[in-house]
Amino acid sequence: MLQMMLDLPYKFRCAVCGGRWSSTHPDQGPCRRCTIERVKQTLTQDDWKRVDTLLRRDDRLGCFDVIEQAAPDDFALGIAQQIVDERRRDLGLRLRPAIAEVTLDAVRQAAGPHAERVVAIEALWDGDTHGWFVVLLAITRIDDGDTPFGEVHLATLADEDGDARLFAGKAPSWPEAAKATEIGDDLAKELGVPFFFASPDSPDDEAERWWDTA
Numbered sequence: 001m002l003q004m005m006l007d008l009p010y011k012f013r014c015a016v017c018g019g020r021w022s023s024t025h026p027d028q029g030p031c032r033r034c035t036i037e038r039v040k041q042t043l044t045q046d047d048w049k050r051v052d053t054l055l056r057r058d059d060r061l062g063c064f065d066v067i068e069q070a071a072p073d074d075f076a077l078g079i080a081q082q083i084v085d086e087r088r089r090d091l092g093l094r095l096r097p098a099i100a101e102v103t104l105d106a107v108r109q110a111a112g113p114h115a116e117r118v119v120a121i122e123a124l125w126d127g128d129t130h131g132w133f134v135v136l137l138a139i140t141r142i143d144d145g146d147t148p149f150g151e152v153h154l155a156t157l158a159d160e161d162g163d164a165r166l167f168a169g170k171a172p173s174w175p176e177a178a179k180a181t182e183i184g185d186d187l188a189k190e191l192g193v194p195f196f197f198a199s200p201d202s203p204d205d206e207a208e209r210w211w212d213t214a
């Protein structure tokens with residue numbers, strides 16, 4: 001059954017930016033980044049004010065509610081989490097937890113409610129105007145018509161130096177990728193599923209996804 005699902009074509013071009021987009025859903029037009037930008041544009045100034053107020057209280061769930069009300073059609077938890085993380089950084093609040101604060105215990109808790117449906121743990125690169133970061137996801141089986149898999153956001157790992165290290169003449173060592181690999185692999189072993197990271201050695205947001213690799 002799994003093999004049958006994996007034979008489906010998963011590679012598409014993003015309808016907005018034209019970038020390669022691995023999707024579980026053939027009708028899904030925009031890539032992850034373009035979906036995030038579209039949701040951000042949907043939020044009104046009042047919405048952003050509410051998000052900012054909630055963020056300062058560290059009320060992430062409240063933020064997700066605001067985003068879901070503003071963009072119900074595009075809403076997905078992973079998308080909302082990323083928007084909130086980026087906004088936090090724009091506000092100069094501690095943007096993302098320091099790499100050291102992302103622990104196996106924390107990602108285990110995030111994956112916990114979905115553990116029975118997890119088929120893989122995946123790390124992938126994403127980027128915004130502040131630079132590259134690694135997102136750690138649990139891939140879940142959802143068997144919902146055309147859409148066999150879903151994503152659960154477990155953690156976002158960003159190095160505090162951002163891309164400044166590229167200009168500082170330091171050879172980038174990508175500690176966020178190393179940490180994501182270590183924790184992702186440990187969690188995958190606990191759950192008895194594969195760990196997948198297509199490009200652990202250098203940032204690439206068009207790298208193949210786990211569901212491309214059957």
Ligand SMILES: [Zn+2]
Pocket residue numbers: 014015016017018019030031032033034035
């Ligand atoms: Zn796109």
